[in-house]
Amino acid sequence: MCGIAGAYGWPDGGPLTDRLTKTLAHRGPDGAGRYDHRDVHLGHRRLSIIDLSETGAQPMVSGGLALTYNGELYNAPELRAELEAAGVRFRGTSDTEVLLEAWRRWGTDSLPRLRGMFAFGIYDERTGELVLARDQLGIKPLFFVRRGGGLVFASELKALAGELGGSLHIDEAALVASLLYYWVPDARCAYTEAEKLPPGTWLRCRPDGQVERGRFWSIRDVAAEAQEGPEADLAAVIEDSTRKHLLSDVPVATFLSGGLDSSYLTALAARAQPGISAYTIGFRAEDAKFEAMPDDLRYARQVAARFGVDLHEIEIAPKVLDLLPRMTYHLDEPIGDPAAINTFLICTAAREAGVKVLLSGMGADELFAGYRKHFANLLALRYQKVPGAVRRPVESVVDRMPVAGAKRGYRSVRFAKRFLSFAELPEETAFRRSYTMYDQQELIGLLNPDLAPAVDDVLTEHADTYHDNALNDFVNRMCLADARLFLPGLNLTYTDRSSMAASTEVRVPFVDVEVVKAAFSLPGNRKIVGRQGKAALKQAASSVLPREIVYRPKGLFSAPLRAWMSRDLAPLMREVVHDGVLVKSGFLRQEALQRLVDEDASGREDRSKHLWHVLTLEYWYRSATHQGAS
Secondary structure: OEEEEEEEOOOOHHHHHHHHHHHOHHHOEOEEEEEEEOOEEEEEEEOOOOOOOHHHOOOEEEOOEEEEEEEEEOOHHHHHHHHHHOOOOOOOOOHHHHHHHHHHHHHHHHHHHOOEEEEEEEEEOOOOEEEEEEOOOOOOOOEEEEEOOEEEEEOOHHHHHHHHHHHOOEOHHHHHHHHHHOOOOOOOOOEOOEEEOOOOEEEEEOOOOOEEEEEOOOHHHHHHHHHHOOOOOHHHHHHHHHHHOOOOOOOEEEEOOOOHHHHHHHHHHHHHOOOOEEEEEEEOHHHHHHHOOOOHHHHHHHHHHHHOOEEEEEEEOOOHHHHHHHHHHHOOOOOOOOHHHHHHHHHHHHHHOOOOEEEOOOOHHHHHOOOHHHHHHHHHHHHOOOOHHHHHHHHHHHHHOOOEOOOOEOHHHHHHHHHHOOOOOOHHHHHHHHHOOOOHHHHHHHEOHHHHHHHHHHHHHHHHHHHOOOOOOHHHHHHHHHHHHHHHHHHHHHHHHHHHHOOOEEEOOOOOHHHHHHHHOOOHHHHOEOOEOOHHHHHHHOOOOOHHHHOOOOOOOOOOHHHHHHOOOHHHHHHHHHHOHHHHOOOEOHHHHHHHHHHHHHOOOOOHHHHHHHHHHHHHHHHHHHOOOO
């Protein structure tokens, strides 16, 4: 795992590439390199995982090709064998060299053959062309800015913003989207001049200034094809993916929350590598009680004991006032999910213990309908059939109930209020409302009135993405929308930035092209059975895990937000309301923001996630305007 940067036909591209690469040093503390050819410059920061020798150093240059690459190819051994059979001779054992030689032989046709996570730039000295490519599911990031016939790219937006900030403009529609979702969708970028290369695509820059784009993989098409085929052997596919994700020349550990996904992966990994280490988190007792959080730690200990795993426990009691600006910097764009802090602290502890690589259960909830919103949206279809004379009294009672008392929160009340906010809406609108922060009028009321058209655009974009499918069942439509919006925009983004901030690599075996095919080969009624989400995954895991783990109540890889907001962050929130740049600039309406604070403080509504995201957006906006962006 690494950091990549480069410039193509850009004034002072060499020094610029050096500065970009320096900003990415946390992604690769084990080495640095630069390649120059005419007006093309490639930079690299190395986190050495496979082939620790100099034969794996980058940018890698061979036979007129130069490659700067961030990622891992889990089918590199198979590709290497195929290339060797065709006469290719390798100098080292890195997957970087496999990628370079695969490109030499097949060009863009090599991309669908790659199984892994990757973002790279490859330059051909003979044609003068630079190609950028990003993996099928958007696990690895790649940002770029085009100007005239030139282009500059980097693994992280902060590198580009730090160098080009004076010429970049904040995309207010992207910030509106971040308020809705609490993250910026992968199709948008926080600066109007910058872009994210879409997952499963490539971009070619030619010496004449022309740019060509292509798509080599589409999750929409894969899902449609999979539903027409036979159901996959899910347990076999997941075991194969986990085994491949253990490919490494350095120790590999796992995240182990005690939930189904991480427990399943940890058990499979421990079978393949006995004595593997795992890292888990716990919270201060008073925070966990206030948040009404389940005791995940005891389940993690149970799994570790059963499979001989060396478990490391980390108590999450962070100095959030110090971590908030730091995490905002590392996350690149405003992301209001405190799970990023958990990931950063786990990865920091692992790195301090000498571990560079961890496996995560990320992606299973999206692909196998494991979130409460999936079941809740199915339940809403039944609720709509209940007579209004019965529904209205229930809604009135729930509306009057508080979500928290003086010393603890009431989780079931929070869930009931959330459910009733979308239970009677049409399919796409209900699904959006079940996981986003505001309905349309709430969002318009919070923002500068001039931004109302941006709200319409963001909501239309969600509807267009949701409806763009050929699937015939509701559950899989939700899963596909999550895999296109929620997974790359939020979960993969914060996982990449938080882990790389600690100079570690996190691998996601569920977010694998073969697992995706298997997931969409299953009908929705195999994913949610009765009240059970992830039913098919639970069935697959039952051959490995004890029933108590498989069918335990779902935990949350989150943080005690209500406790933090009511204690640690309350003074900062008051400052943001009365003297923050979002309010002073007119982006947010002060009275609407104050209303959110008052509702949360009174316990009438749980606005902790809304307020946490406002804080992340405030810090991001301060940093962006300080860099000169407008």
